[in-house]
Structures are given as C-alpha cells and as structure tokens.
Amino acid sequence: xxxxxxxxxxxxxxxxxxxxxxxxxxxxxxxxxxxxxxxxxxxxxxxxxxxxxxxxxxxxxxxxxxxxxxxxxxxxxxxxxxxxxxxxxxxxxxxxxxxxxxxxxxxxxxxxxxxxxxxxxxxxxxxxxxxxxxxxxxxxxxxxxxxxxxxxxxxxxxxxxxxxxxxxxxxxxxxxxxxxxxxxxxxxxxxxxxxxxxxxxxxxxxxxxxxxxxxxxxxxxxxxxxxxxxxxxxxxxxxxxxxxxxxxxxxxxxxxxxxxxxxxxxxxxxxxxxxxxxxxxxxxxxxxxxxxxxxxxxxxxxxxxxxxxxxxxxxxxxxxxxxxxxxxxxxxxxxxxxxxxxxxxxxxxxxxxxxxxxxxxxxxxxxxxxxxxxxxxxxxxxxxxxxxxxxxxxxxxxxxxxxxxxxxxxxxxxxxxxxxxxxxxxxxxxxxxxxxxxxxxxxxxxxxxxxxxxxxxxxxxxxxxxxxxxxxxxxxxxxxxxxxxxxxxxxxxxxxxxxxxxxxxxxxxxxxxxxxxxxxxxxxxxxxxxxxxxxxxxxxxxxxxxxxxxxxxxxxxxxxxxxxxxxxxxxxxx
Numbered sequence: 393x394x395x396x397x398x399x400x401x402x403x404x405x406x407x408x409x410x411x412x413x414x415x416x417x418x419x420x421x422x423x424x425x426x427x428x429x430x431x432x433x434x435x436x437x438x439x440x441x442x443x444x445x446x447x448x449x450x451x452x453x454x455x456x457x458x459x460x461x462x463x464x465x466x467x468x469x470x471x472x473x474x475x476x477x478x479x480x481x482x483x484x485x486x487x488x489x490x491x492x493x494x495x496x497x498x499x500x501x502x503x504x505x506x507x508x509x510x511x512x513x514x515x516x517x518x519x520x521x522x523x524x525x526x527x528x529x530x531x532x533x534x535x536x537x538x539x540x541x542x543x544x545x546x547x548x549x550x551x552x553x554x555x556x557x558x559x560x561x562x563x564x565x566x567x568x569x570x571x572x573x574x575x576x577x578x579x580x581x582x583x584x585x586x587x588x589x590x591x592x593x594x595x596x597x598x599x600x601x602x603x604x605x606x607x608x609x610x611x612x613x614x615x616x617x618x619x620x621x622x623x624x625x626x627x628x629x630x631x632x633x634x635x636x637x638x639x640x641x642x643x644x645x646x647x648x649x650x651x652x653x654x655x656x657x658x659x660x661x662x663x664x665x666x667x668x669x670x671x672x673x674x675x676x677x678x679x680x681x682x683x684x685x686x687x688x689x690x691x692x693x694x695x696x697x698x699x700x701x702x703x704x705x706x707x708x709x710x711x712x713x714x715x716x717x718x719x720x721x722x723x724x725x726x727x728x729x730x731x732x733x734x735x736x737x738x739x740x741x742x743x744x745x746x747x748x749x750x751x752x753x754x755x756x757x758x759x760x761x762x763x764x765x766x767x768x769x770x771x772x773x774x775x776x777x778x779x780x781x782x783x784x785x786x787x788x789x790x791x792x793x794x795x796x797x798x799x800x801x802x803x804x805x806x807x808x809x810x811x812x813x814x815x816x817x818x819x820x821x822x823x824x825x826x827x828x829x830x831x832x833x834x835x836x837x838x839x840x841x842x843x844x845x846x847x848x849x850x851x852x853x854x855x856x857x858x859x860x861x862x863x864x865x866x867x868x869x870x871x872x873x874x875x876x877x878x879x880x881x882x883x884x885x886x887x888x889x890x891x892x893x894x895x896x897x898x899x900x901x902x903x904x905x906x907x908x909x910x911x912x913x914x915x916x917x918x919x920x921x922x923x924x925x926x927x928x929x930x931x932x933x934x935x936x937x938x939x940x941x942x943x944x945x946x947x948x949x950x951x952x953x954x955x956x957x958x959x960x961x962x963x964x965x966x
Contacts, residue, residue: 429482429557429603431515437483438512442466446490447510460636461698463487464643471647472654475743477750478601480647481757482515484640485553489516492562492633493580496621501580505560517558518637519549519581519607520630534565534609536579542616543567545579547609553757555605556592558583563609564626567619573956574624579614587612598749627955631948634758638711639697641758645718646690648747652725653683655742656732670732679728686721693717709772712764719755726751789884792832794846804841805832805867812867813902824848824865826927827964833884835877843868845881848966849892852959854952862889863966864899866906878909886913889944896949898922900965901938915940916950920958927964935965 437443445466447457458466467487471480490509493516494502508514522533534547547565555561561583566575583590592605621629657680660671670676693714700707726747730737737744755761792801805823813819818826829846836842846865851858864885868877889897899915901907922935939959943949953959 428601429554430479430601431557433479434482434486434515434557435512437470438510442470442483443486443490443510443512446487447494460491460639460701463491463640464694464698467640468643468647468650471644472650475651475747476601477644477648477747477754478599480644481599481602481750481754482554484637484644485518486516487640488633488637489518489560489562491636492518492578492629493620495632496578496625496629497580498617500617501620505580509560514559515554515557517552517554517561517607518633519547519552519555519561520564521549521551523548523550532564532566532576534563535568536565536577536614537568539613541613543579543614543618545581545609545612545614547607549607551593551604552607554603555590555607556603558590558603561607562620563607564630567623570623571957573958576626576955577624578620578626578629579618580620581609581612581614581618583607585612585614596753598746598751598753600746624956627951628948631951635701635707635711638715638758639694639701639707641754642690642694642697642711642714642718644754645714645722645751646687646694648722648751649683649686649690649725652722652729652744652747653680653687655744656680656683656729659733659736676732679732682721683725683728686717686725690714690718690721709768712768715759715764716761716768719751719761722751723748723755788836789880790834790836791884791888792834794829794832797832801832801834801841805834805844808841808844808869809867811869823867825965827863827966829863829865829966831885831888833881833888835881837872841869842872843877843881845885846966847885847888849894850961850966852961854949854956854959859896859949860892860894861896861898861961862892862894863961864897865966866899878906879913882909882913886942886944895944897942897944898959899940900935901940907940910940913942915942918950918953918959920954920956922959922961924961924965925963930963933965 445458445462448459449457467480467484470483471477474480486509490506493505493509497505505514509516524533534545534549536543536545538544545563545565547563549555549561549563552558552561559582561581563579563581565577565579567577568575581588587610589608589610590605591608592603596604657671660676660680661669663670665673671680693710697707697710697714700710726744729742729744730748733742733744736742740746792798797805802823806821809819809823810821823832823844824846827848829848831847832844833847834841834844844867848863848865850861850863852861853859862885864882866878866881868881886897897915899906899910901910918939918941922939924933924935925931926933941950941953
C-alpha cells in the first residue's frame, strides 16, 4: 500500500489535519458552534480533487480517476492525517455513492449528477437499511409503483450515513408490475423532492463530525429515468457495493491504528520520566509494538483483499477477518494511546477518547461484529469442506469424457446406479437421469468401482446473461458409504469446475444422507424453484427434489436466483 499514490494522499491528509486543527480551535473558542457535518470542509476536499479518485481510470480518463485502489489510499491518508473518523466515514459513504453511479448510471445520469458529487457541491448517500429488513436487500419493504405521473416511491430507510446533508440518495426498492425476478432495483432520489423527509440522528455515541439519519419518502414521484442500472440489477449492484463498503471500513481501522502509533511514538520519544525517554520503558514499548503489529497485519489483509477483488476472487471471508481484527486492534490502539499519554490522554484535545467513541460506532458500520462472525464461520465451513481429503493407496480417482468411456465402464456405472437406487425405474439401464453427462469422475477400491460423480455442463439464462452451470450426480456403493468417498469425489469435481469457467454448481438431493455432504462442501439450499422442460414431451416441470447450489468465484448467483424467483434449466435435467 505504500505507493507514490499513497504518499500523495497522505500529504493531503496532513494538509487537512492542519486546517482541521485551526477549525477545531475556532470551534472550542465558541460554545455556540456544535460538532456536526462540516460542509465547507467537504467542498474543500472536492475542490482538491479527492472525490475524482473514485472513478475508474478507463471510465473517465480525463477526470483523474484511480479506481478502488486510489480510494483506499486516499481515505487512509486523509483519516490518519486528520484523525477525523467522523468526516472520514461520510467520505466513505460519498465515495461508494460516486462509484455506484459511475458504474451503473446512464450517460445522462452521470452527466447530471457526477459533476456535483465530484466537486463536493452535493453530498451522496446510499440508502438500503430498513427498520425490519436491516441490510437484507431481499427483504425490502420499500416500493416503487408506476403511475401516470411517473414512478412513485414509498420508503422508510434508517441509520443511513450522510442523511441530513445528503442531496442525492441511491435508494433500494421493489418495483411493482414486473416479474418477481426483476423486482429489486435501485433508484436515484434527489432529497429536495416533495415528500422526502430527512431526520438526522443527533445522539450517537461517536462520529460527531459525520451525519446519520433516517430517510422517509411518502408518495414521491420520481423522474421516468430514475432507475439505476438494468431492470432487476439491484441485488447484483448492492453485492458489489457491500463488498467495497466493508473494505473501506477496514481502511478506517487501519487509519486509527496508524494515527495512534504516530502520536504514541512522538510522545514516547519526547517525554522524559526518571531521567530517560518514556520509550525506554518496556511497558510503553509493548503498547507501541502492539500498534505496529496491528498496523502491518491490517495493511497486509487490506492489500490481499484489494488484490483479490482486482482478480475477481471471493474475498468475503477476508473482509470479515479485517472487520474482526480491525475493530479489536483499533480499540486496543486507542486505549493504548490513552495509557501511553497518561493524564494528557484524558483530554478531548488529544483525540484518543473521541476515537474510542468513533470506533464503537464503526463496530456496527458495514455489518456488526456478530454478523461477520457468522459469515466467517460459514466461510470456514466451506474452506474445510473444500479441503481435498487424502486418497489412500487402494483408491484411484479417474476423470473420463462421457463421450468416450473406456470399454466396460458404462455397464459398471449402470450396475452401480441400479444397486444404489433400486426403486428409481427411470435410471434402470442408465447411469444418469435424462441428459447424458459431459464428465464422469470415478473412484475404485481394490480395482472395483466404488463410486462416481457425473458432471453435466449447461448454459442457462439468468438476468439477461448466460451463466455456465454444472449439474452434479453421484452414486457410491452401499458398502463404501459413510467412508469419505462422496467427499473425495465432490472435491475432485469442484476442483475441475474452476478450469471450465463454471459459475454455479447444482445438485439435487435424492436422499437425506447426501445433505451433510453438500453442506460441508459449501452448498446451500435454494429456496426458489428450479424448472426445466421435459425432454420427452416439452412440458414445464418444477423439480420436486430439493436443489442445492454453490456459487463459484464469490459471485452472488444464489442471491440473484432467489431475487428473480427461480432458475430455469432449459430442456431436461441430469
């Protein structure tokens, strides 16, 4: 992270710290001036070009964009330099709004709103959280109903950063009159419109220089072109937004630790006790070394997550680790700074106690610590399930092209299926249901076929694009069941799928015994129906067996399937 870009914006942070110190002295000199969102400072940062960093270089080549990496460095430099986690939190929300508009907005939308947001003239917000839905975008109650006057929005959003000063909010809502699969959408809302009410929350524990509030829209008529992105894009866009928001929240933890370390080191080297520098005492050294370790660890985690995102990898687990480690170490650093400073640390002018209060608020920003523990546990289950078990000397795994099976293998496969599923007349004489697979992975014990998994590749239409799906089948000889062969076959197949560009692995639960296997391998049950056209007469069939899916590469396909109300496989199943 210590690039030329980082140093450039760290210099900007230092410059702003000086300006902030002057403003702080003015504020303390007048009791009538209460803490709050500093719109003049926000506009000053816009004039300095800070918000233009959020644009992708290829997206707006003439506007000085640096992309997500630039935002990370700029925000880290500003927050560490100024020590103002409140305003930094507002900047974070504004950055996310700018990037979402630049990513999904039409040319007309970008031309209308981006210049105002980039200059700091307007403040942006992203409003998704609702009183009864939290951040669960699939449980939204906000509604947009088409009317002769235009789309009409009714929404109640709570605890939204920048609500109060925000001029533009990106609001999530369900659009009436369209198929359920396309209902969740995002809408651009100018907060000055009639029917919009902003109620700022003024009794937060910390983040006094930010703004948090509730947004209420009652029968607000929107422009015809207020929808952001394609119809039904809401889930996909917010998935990306949540990821970036959580990454940038980790940057604030890093900035807090870095500022504590810099202030603590300066005091330890300048303060003398008992005739020697304070930093010579081991207790002080221990406190500062903990800050140094926390800084280096957080920096490495953020760098890893940023690199993973640039490569299209799933970084949800890493972001949860950043959250848990970041909150803990940032709070520890702020407490440590108070102890290093001694009596001075209790003064509000030092900023340590204010940082503690800010960090308490940030512990629930971007999802609570408890939520991230659940996410991380699920990621751990997936990671452990995907760990390939060791193959013993008498077990041999082989991958076969189903179009060119070795002589004698197909009768073996059919015989094993007949033994495993004696009551399934549909598969008698076959080793698959109704669509010949593309690959077969077999495992043998003592030379005899002990089990196999089939893989059927298919492209299905989802949300206006083609998605490559792999349908999985399995059979393990009764005498070899519950001995790890199913896990062995499953993990071998999942490793194969990565090289075939598969985005979704899908399996149907024929027997309850396979449910544990699927869950420990990272699969989740689909709540939406799976349909296909019968291969014999073309009738529409809704699959009666429970379907389990695994989104590969960190995609949001499972959420998208639920949001769109189902998954259609085309002709036949497997």
